[in-house]
Amino acid sequence: MEYEKPTIKSADHVIKEPISHLMHHVTSNFEFKIGMIFVSEEDAYNTYNTYAIMKGFGVRRGTKRYLRNGDMNRCVFHCSNEGYSSTRPLNEERKRERLAYRCGCLARIRFKIENGIWEIIEFNDLHNHPFVQENQRHFISSARHIPEVNKSISSSLVDVGVKPKMTFRYLSGEAGGIANLGYTETDFNNYMQKSRQTMLSAGDAQTLIDHFKNLQNEDTRFFYTFQLDNDGRMCNFLWRGGVSKLHFDCFGDVIIFDTTYRTNRYNMICAPFVGVNNHLKNIFFGCAFMTDESTSSFVWVFKSFLDSMGGKAPKTIFTDQAYAIGLAIEMVFPSTVHRLCGWHIEKNAKENTPHLFKQVGFKEKYFNKLLWDCVSEIEFELTWKNMVDEWECGENTWLQRLYNLREKWCPAFSRCTFSADIKSTQRSESTNRIFNEMGCKMMSLTEFVNHYESKLVEMRNGETEDDYKNRGKPKILISDCGILNHAATIYTNTIFFRFQEEMLNSISEEVVNFSIEGASRVYTLQRSEDKRTHIVQFDSSNHQTVCSCHKFETLGWLCCHILRVFNTDLRFHSIPMEFVLSRWTKTAKYGLGFDDYFQQKKNTLSSSATTRLNRLTKKSFAVMSMGAADDVTENIVNRHLDLARAEIISYQGNSSVTVDAITCTQEDIQVGALVNEKGILDPIKRRKKGDTNSRLKSSLEKMKKRKRKYHMTLPQLPVQASKPPFVGGAENFDPNWMSGITSNLSLCQYMLPFNKQAGGCVLANKY
Incomplete structure (x- = not known):
């Protein structure tokens, strides 16, 4: 036919x-x-x-x-x-x-x-x-497939001990980005699990500046700045990507600033600026490095960050309990609400009041309530007074200082302050695992920045995947509820589930009192198992609604008390738009330039020699994989490669392609040479022997670690020698307790330091 x-x-x-x-x-x-x-x-x-x-x-x-x-x-x-x-x-x-x-x-x-x-x-x-x-199209199921050549490369990397995550990062880099890889990280991990393979995985300052310049050439919105000391050494620097500026424009109302992490080579302080997107996931607004924790250094970092964001300051900032940070915030962010990390407050309390934390009832009855559960200033003051009276701790200087800072850490004093559901910098500290994945014990600044930027790409790809998943409709537990159906349409899936939880809790709320005051309706609500009451005021003229819990002002979505009034009493079928915070919606990033930015980045990358090389590499890998089938196919590939090489050489001999490429490279070298002439020196190496890539440990954590270090168990003894050596104290010591032991172990290997005060023994590795 x-x-x-x-x-x-x-x-x-x-x-x-x-x-x-x-x-x-x-x-x-x-x-x-x-x-x-x-x-x-x-x-x-x-x-x-x-x-x-x-x-x-x-x-x-x-x-x-x-x-x-x-x-x-x-x-x-x-x-x-x-x-x-x-x-x-x-x-x-x-x-x-x-x-x-x-x-x-x-x-x-x-x-x-x-x-x-x-x-x-x-x-x-x-x-x-x-x-x-x-x-988002690379997440479509029919677009995802792991080619045999990538499986072969993965097996080779397994042989040299590369970790799965590093293998995926390498493959995505070879493909020119995760979007061009043809499969997601989940697909790759599933393949590795099925195949049951285990994978493992310097002018430093000047190199860093040159690297920043290259990033700025690729991304016109990229920002960096640095500070030199009197000797011309780099002491502080800050940078952020172009997309971080767009993220800050959308989600920069709350930031977390954490200084509990240090790098290795120079012992510099790594201080990331972390935010929360509309999926309640961490996003980076920027990162700073400092050689010290002085007020002047924090002022420089905050001013630089403010300049990089076009002068826009956050509404709320969470930090640890460092006095220098508080002074710098007052100077640079005078209108920003400064909140202290509750996790650090509790940790410091254990260190400064150990005699109280050891007592049963102090933490559970008083401290936890003061730190997390007080809903009004009156409740806080009453609880604090009862704690001081019962435990007689009013003269404790640390508690006195903590009381003076109560407006910065107790939720009762910040009910109307937006916090984006952030209670501590623990969210920021969780990002330190990014830095802990560094492969080199003495990583340079440039290597660190490269590691940081590659992790950001992964995080942003995860954000894109979250955006993609929002195309699906979440499970609605009350299908005939108009408010829930409206919420599922406008909110991201993560926020919707939080909202739905509030709606379910509203079922338990009962109106115990109702009154009308002009255009305002006042509802008093209470749960049967809770003694607390909450008051909801609704103005029928403009739908203005306020609840005494102020959850909407703090979190950005309606509380169960207002939802009880809206759904049951007022019969609303949708959420009034004045109670829809745009930062939590699916369209939060629309109209802010994200599409234009990524299109510009795509156009820039598509014209680069590296991207062309990646495209050719992908295609050549597929052809070479087919050509390796037998001798005939190998000869076919070799013949066409020789023809292509000859044609390219002929083309280059009759054009200026090679000259242009060399000129571009020379310009890059000249730029670096000019910057080098400025004499930017590396920071002083302050790393001490034994330092690691870990978060700074408190004295309490170090003490606990020492206790664990010296803890061990006794070797298992023969039955005839199982009698305890100490029964009731030193006076009852049995000198013949080892008579049945036939091993070659010496007495000092069984003997343990004796604690006369406790009347027993302390287990230790050494005598």
């Missing part, structure tokens, strides 16, 4: 590789037509799948029909949103409910198969859902 050869792409063999590798086969203006033919199922599927990914939807294989002789004669490929997700009851034991993406889309392509030729007989390109955004 005569048939027209497909004009889409050559299909002499089946292509099995990531969809990103196939993009060059289908142009942006390509369209399917009735009667178009293909030579195989994989040829048809790959072409339609490539077309789908470029449009922004996924593909699923549909129904196949066969003749009586077993030959296929009909086949259909659907949009991945075809049909509807199965409805099943909520399983409380299931850790994570799947999100629903299928919405009954009818887009599809149908083929007729005769004599092995696939002909299009139906093509429906009408979708009932929005397409996936370009920066």
Whole structure:
């Protein structure tokens, strides 16, 4: 049978590789037509799948029909949103409910198969859902596939002891970014788990400045600044990426500033500026390095950060209990609310009042309530007075200083201060695991910054994946509740689940008193098991609503008390928009320049020699993998490589490509040389012997570590020698207790330091 050869792409063999590798086969203006033919199922599927990914939807294989002789004669490929997700009851034991993406889309392509030729007989390109955004398309299931060449590379890296995360980072770097890799980190980890393989994984200051300059050339919004001491040595520096500025414009109302981490080589203080996005995930606004914790250093860091953000100051800042930080905040951020870390408050309390924390009831009855649970200033003052009277600790100087700072750490004094659900810098300290993954004990500043930036790419990819998952509708436990359905539409999934929890809690709230004062309605609510009452005031003229718990002012979503009034008493079917904080919505980043920024970055990268090299490397890997099948295919690859090399050499000999490349390199070298002439010296190496990459430990933590270090258990003794050597104190010591021991161990290896005061022994490694 005569048939027209497909004009889409050559299909002499089946292509099995990531969809990103196939993009060059289908142009942006390509369209399917009735009667178009293909030579195989994989040829048809790959072409339609490539077309789908470029449009922004996924593909699923549909129904196949066969003749009586077993030959296929009909086949259909659907949009991945075809049909509807199965409805099943909520399983409380299931850790994570799947999100629903299928919405009954009818887009599809149908083929007729005769004599092995696939002909299009139906093509429906009408979708009932929005397409996936370009920066999210690599998460589509049909676009994800791990090629054999990457599996081979992974196996090679396993042999040299590289960790899975480092392997994935390398592969994504070779691909020109995670989006171009063709599969996600989860896909990669699943493959590694299935294959049961274990993976393991200097002018320093001037090099760093040159590196910052290169980053600024690639990203015009990149910002960096540094400070030199009198000897020309770098003492402080700060940097942030361009996307960090966009993040701060959207989520910069609350920041966390943590100084509990030091680097290795220079013992410099690493102080990241951390925020929270609309998925309640950490985001970095910038990072600073300091040689000391003086007020002047903090002032310089805060001023530099303020300049990098266009003069916009945060509403709230969380820090540890450092006096110098407080002074610097008052000078640079006078209108910013300064809050202290509750985790550090509790840690310092254990160190400064150990005699109280050892007593049963002090922490549980008083301190925890003061630190976390007081809802009013009156309740705080009464609880503090009762604590001082009962434990007679009014003369304790540390507690007196803590009381004077109560407005900065007790929630009763910050009920109207927005905190984005942050209670301590523990969120910031959790980011220190990023720095703990450094492979070199003496990492340079440039290596540290590279490590930091690569981790940011991973975090931002995770954020993009969270944005992608928000396309699915979360599980609504009260399906006929208009407010919950509205919340599921506007809020991110993470915030919706918090909101839904408040709605469920509102069921337990009862109105114990109601009054009308003009246009205001006053509700007094109480739970049956709680003695506390909360007052909700609703103004019917403008819908202004205030609750005495002030959770909306603090967290940004409505509390259970207001929801009880809105849902049950006022019969609202949606959330009034004045109570929808945009930073928690799915559209929080819309209109702030994120799309333009990433498009600019994409255009810059697409024209770089590195990106061209990555594209060629990916394609050549696929060809070489096929060429390694046997001697014939190897000869084919070698012959074409020789022809390509000869053609490139001929082209370069008749053009200025090589000259331009050399000139560009020389310009880069000259820029570095000019900067070097300024004489920026490295910070003084202050690292002491034995220092590690860990967070700064308190004296209490060090004491606990020493106790654990000297703890051991006695060797198992024979039955005849199992009598305890000490019974009731030193006067009852049995000198013959080792008579039944036949081992060669000496007495000092069994003997332990004797604690006469306790009347017993202390286990230790050494006598």
